[in-house]
Amino acid sequence: MRHGTRLAAAITAATFVGLLLAGLGVSHREKSIATATGFAALPPAPAPVLKVGRPKMLSGERYVSRWTVVRRPTAAHAAPSASSVVVARLGVSAPEGTPNLLAVLRARTGAGGALWVLVRLPVLPNGTVGWVSRRSLGSYQVVKTHLVVDRRRLQATLYQNGKSVFTAPVGVGTAVAPTPAGDFTIRSKLTRYASPFYGPVAFGTTARSAVLTDWPDGGFIGLHGTNQPGLIPGRISHGCIRMRNEDIVRLSRLMPVGTPLAIR
Amino acid sequence: MNGFPHFDQFLTAVDRDAALAETSSRAEAALSRRGLLGITLGAVGAIVFGKTSVAEAGAGLPASDVDILNYALVLEYLQASFYTEAERSGALSGATAQAVKVVGATERAHVKAFRELLGSRAVARPTFDFQGVTEQQRPFLRTAVAFEDLAVEAYKGQAPKVRSNAVLAAAVGIHSVEARHAAWMRELFGITPAVNAFDRPASRAKINRIVASTHFIVSRPRMKARNKPHFTG
Amino acid sequence: MRLRGPEVGRGEHDSPGEASSRRAVLGTAALAGLVAGLPFFRELFRLGDALGSPSKAQDAKILQLVLQLEYTQVALYEQALDQAGLDGELRAFAVAALAHEREHVAAIRKALGANAGSKPTFDFGSRIKSAEAYRQAAIDLEDTAVAGYNGQATNLTKATLGAAATIVSVEARHAAWVRAIAGEVAAPDAVDTPMTAEQVARSLRELGMRTQ
Numbered sequence: 001m002r003h004g005t006r007l008a009a010a011i012t013a014a015t016f017v018g019l020l021l022a023g024l025g026v027s028h029r030e031k032s033i034a035t036a037t038g039f040a041a042l043p044p045a046p047a048p049v050l051k052v053g054r055p056k057m058l059s060g061e062r063y064v065s066r067w068t069v070v071r072r073p074t075a076a077h078a079a080p081s082a083s084s085v086v087v088a089r090l091g092v093s094a095p096e097g098t099p100n101l102l103a104v105l106r107a108r109t110g111a112g113g114a115l116w117v118l119v120r121l122p123v124l125p126n127g128t129v130g131w132v133s134r135r136s137l138g139s140y141q142v143v144k145t146h147l148v149v150d151r152r153r154l155q156a157t158l159y160q161n162g163k164s165v166f167t168a169p170v171g172v173g174t175a176v177a178p179t180p181a182g183d184f185t186i187r188s189k190l191t192r193y194a195s196p197f198y199g200p201v202a203f204g205t206t207a208r209s210a211v212l213t214d215w216p217d218g219g220f221i222g223l224h225g226t227n228q229p230g231l232i233p234g235r236i237s238h239g240c241i242r243m244r245n246e247d248i249v250r251l252s253r254l255m256p257v258g259t260p261l262a263i264r
Numbered sequence: 265m266n267g268f269p270h271f272d273q274f275l276t277a278v279d280r281d282a283a284l285a286e287t288s289s290r291a292e293a294a295l296s297r298r299g300l301l302g303i304t305l306g307a308v309g310a311i312v313f314g315k316t317s318v319a320e321a322g323a324g325l326p327a328s329d330v331d332i333l334n335y336a337l338v339l340e341y342l343q344a345s346f347y348t349e350a351e352r353s354g355a356l357s358g359a360t361a362q363a364v365k366v367v368g369a370t371e372r373a374h375v376k377a378f379r380e381l382l383g384s385r386a387v388a389r390p391t392f393d394f395q396g397v398t399e400q401q402r403p404f405l406r407t408a409v410a411f412e413d414l415a416v417e418a419y420k421g422q423a424p425k426v427r428s429n430a431v432l433a434a435a436v437g438i439h440s441v442e443a444r445h446a447a448w449m450r451e452l453f454g455i456t457p458a459v460n461a462f463d464r465p466a467s468r469a470k471i472n473r474i475v476a477s478t479h480f481i482v483s484r485p486r487m488k489a490r491n492k493p494h495f496t497g
Numbered sequence: 498m499r500l501r502g503p504e505v506g507r508g509e510h511d512s513p514g515e516a517s518s519r520r521a522v523l524g525t526a527a528l529a530g531l532v533a534g535l536p537f538f539r540e541l542f543r544l545g546d547a548l549g550s551p552s553k554a555q556d557a558k559i560l561q562l563v564l565q566l567e568y569t570q571v572a573l574y575e576q577a578l579d580q581a582g583l584d585g586e587l588r589a590f591a592v593a594a595l596a597h598e599r600e601h602v603a604a605i606r607k608a609l610g611a612n613a614g615s616k617p618t619f620d621f622g623s624r625i626k627s628a629e630a631y632r633q634a635a636i637d638l639e640d641t642a643v644a645g646y647n648g649q650a651t652n653l654t655k656a657t658l659g660a661a662a663t664i665v666s667v668e669a670r671h672a673a674w675v676r677a678i679a680g681e682v683a684a685p686d687a688v689d690t691p692m693t694a695e696q697v698a699r700s701l702r703e704l705g706m707r708t709q
Binding site: 363366367369370373374416420423424429432433434436437438439440441442443444445446447448451456457458460461462463464465 | 593594596597598600601604643646647650651655656658659662663664665666667668669670671672673674677682683684685686687688689690691
Binding site for chain 1: 325348349351352353354355365366368369370372373374376377378380381391392393394395396399400428429430431433434437438482485486487488489490491492493494495496497
């Protein structure tokens, strides 16, 4: 038989494989699968392309806050029952035009198996909560941040997983039109409006002025920039929390909508 | 029961909306836009810089395998989000609460692995509205059983279509874990963990129909706007 | 890849005697080359890959392996149901799983036709003498089945892969089921590691399978 040198090399290479494998007790033929015990001829599985790491339990859960949006107009009740007193009526939008965001506190199964969710309500008096049918609400979102505004120290601090990641001086309301204390939620983010008074970005909150009740759009407290940075820190606003523009821009990169807001 | 379909209805779902199909087709559109280019650039990058990281290894995969991986990723997102939300709801107790911790951690690990491999070609996490199913133990278990059985069928349906052996090796190693999960959830729910001697595969069309029928995949709420603020100031 | 050496490169006819002595010399040379040259080794191994790539003949070999697995499961469950004093959920598991494994045996035997190997004999020792021992043996065997099937996935033709996939998930369900009965975490791992065919064969022998 005549063979090209490369083919000769290949055929002899096959014989070498055979010599190698002979020690493993596998007889080797060019074209057929090894017989006898033979399992050695089955290649091992290749390395999987996915590297699955060690599963990790949830952590930092005490920093988790949940929020949702109103999916269809609904009533919030005093108890997890459709027959209990209506505390507030909720539409699908906040006055600033974004979905109506509500902080989720807990859920309970009512009579008849229906699920009710306790939420913070953006109504007066501040701090009001109510039960809403789960069916009226949308998806649950999670944040691990929380913002604390200290009216005495005139300072705002953002925490991420319990760790302080941002702090800045603030202006708050005067004695006549104070910023209210309590637990609220950052519910919207407004940008690219033309209003230097509010600075480059403004956050809507669920907090309301207890005194400016006739204010257009309900007298909601905002968190926003300013065209009077010299007044900060100070007690100078109608209730809003004001920040220097560079600070609120920095904050806007760290704080997602839905972040709980504690005003002390 | 909060308008949520029963387990049996789950399996005979009617095609009502195309939420998951939309997600799949967005993934496909993304792939056709970036996929081939991404693969080429990745391969060049590997040669030029001699990297052998998992991400670069992923860059050499056939486009159809990337598509299958993204399809599996959506199902893993669904399961991971489902178990995580259920664990956080505080509605589960006993052996179910314990199981959810383990299975949730596993599905999250799967998601992480897929995302690391696919890099910029990974589809984004959808927004899920589980409509209370994560907040009551019986509905939760019923749905968990359905999801796990679904995942098993999905992996089984795709395995013979995988072209790369490294992807196939990964897929079979996860497929059997999902089957363990399925048996576990069934046992917790009180039904037999293994009904038949042979588990059937399911086509992508069937999986998409079933997932779409749950209406769990929703659009992301848009919380930003350009409106002028009307706060008190 | 070319071998370098005095006898190579001429393309001449060899007489049988010359051919075998030439192979012997080249054998030594190439073995040395093997040790010295990794790329060469890879070239060699490529031939090995070609022999390991999917084919109907290879499917048959793999099916013979998994048939042994299934025979072992049938035998273990039959004997345990007879002797291990099983009751409650463990008994219910054994009855259900036995029925499944018998169906697996039947299906694989049908696929292999005349090439179906004969049933091995078994000596399970103490594993079938108590519920606890049986429980642990069942977990080991089901895990081995999963690892064994998974390990061969890339060696199978696509058609047989599809069929094998319908079985492996049932074995995985069994494994989780009996772990749950044992009060263990039903699915402790995020991913299942495969076993090679040899590892499966060894594991079966350790469990009590005796081939003819």
